[in-house]
Amino acid sequence: MKAKSFLPVLMSVLLLAGPGVMMAEDLKAIPLMQFQSDTGRPLMHVLKERKSSRAFSPRKLPRRVLSNLLWAANGINRPASGGRTAPSATNQQEIDIYVATADGLYLFDAKRRQLWPVLKQDIRAMTGQQAYIQDAPVNLIFVADYTRMTGTPAEDRDLYAAADTGFISQNIYLYCASEGLSTVVRGGIDRAALANIMKLRPEQRIILAQSVGYPKK
Numbered sequence: 001m002k003a004k005s006f007l008p009v010l011m012s013v014l015l016l017a018g019p020g021v022m023m024a025e026d027l028k029a030i031p032l033m034q035f036q037s038d039t040g041r042p043l044m045h046v047l048k049e050r051k052s053s054r055a056f057s058p059r060k061l062p063r064r065v066l067s068n069l070l071w072a073a074n075g076i077n078r079p080a081s082g083g084r085t086a087p088s089a090t091n092q093q094e095i096d097i098y099v100a101t102a103d104g105l106y107l108f109d110a111k112r113r114q115l116w117p118v119l120k121q122d123i124r125a126m127t128g129q130q131a132y133i134q135d136a137p138v139n140l141i142f143v144a145d146y147t148r149m150t151g152t153p154a155e156d157r158d159l160y161a162a163a164d165t166g167f168i169s170q171n172i173y174l175y176c177a178s179e180g181l182s183t184v185v186r187g188g189i190d191r192a193a194l195a196n197i198m199k200l201r202p203e204q205r206i207i208l209a210q211s212v213g214y215p216k217k
């Protein structure tokens with residue numbers, strides 16, 4: 001089997017054995033598109049527009065927009081080193097982004113530019129405790145994997161995981177301001193219930209969630 005065709009199989013095995021999440025049988029992986037670096041509004045305009053919005057149209061995000069959004073969030077911007085658009089403590093890159101949509105739950109793989117299926121279930125409403133959340137076509141869940149934080153003293157891990165999530169969240173805010181999308185980062189989450197449905201391992205911790213979609217007209 002060629003290395004390329006072996007990768008999805010390997011990912012399936014890793015997802016089953018590693019992160020402790022079930023591979024969703026009928027949910028297909030979504031290949032993401034190459035990010036577009038020639039779009040977007042000037043930074044100062046984007047900063048002027050950045051805000052939290054809590055009214056979403058149910059309109060789905062096109063794959064192109066979802067691809068750009070996730071690249072902006074924490075994609076690879078220096079392929080030679082694997083560097084990301086968001087900084088992370090000791091470059092441990094411990095924050096995973098899970099993507100909850102009406103079709104199911106996916107895991108963003110920045111290296112392979114894929115969304116891997118995790119759960120064939122619409123868990124959007126469970127990613128928070130406010131009514132508007134289920135209207136948003138995309139709810140992102142930021143999960144720290146503490147097994148990647150061995151370079152950080154145990155007492156600093158929560159702090160650094162929270163800080164690293166903040167950078168990712170702000171990247172999303174800026175992309176949304178540039179694209180005219182609505183977004184809000186959220187800490188009001190029943191973490192135990194959500195971790196349970198996501199079948200997270202004990203070393204994985206939900207930090208924050210963030211809703212994204214088109215503004216409600």
Ligand SMILES: Cc1cc2nc3c(=O)[nH]c(=O)nc-3n(C[C@H](O)[C@H](O)[C@H](O)COP(=O)(O)O)c2cc1C
Nearest residue numbers: 050051052053054128130184185186187188189208
């Ligand atoms: C760590 C954190 C947790 C937040 N949790 C929630 C939340 O659970 N629900 C919500 O509607 N907004 C939440 N927000 C959004 C804030 O309410 C919002 O950023 C604040 O009111 C300032 O508004 P602005 O973002 O438009 O400047 C949170 C923001 C941060 C930084």
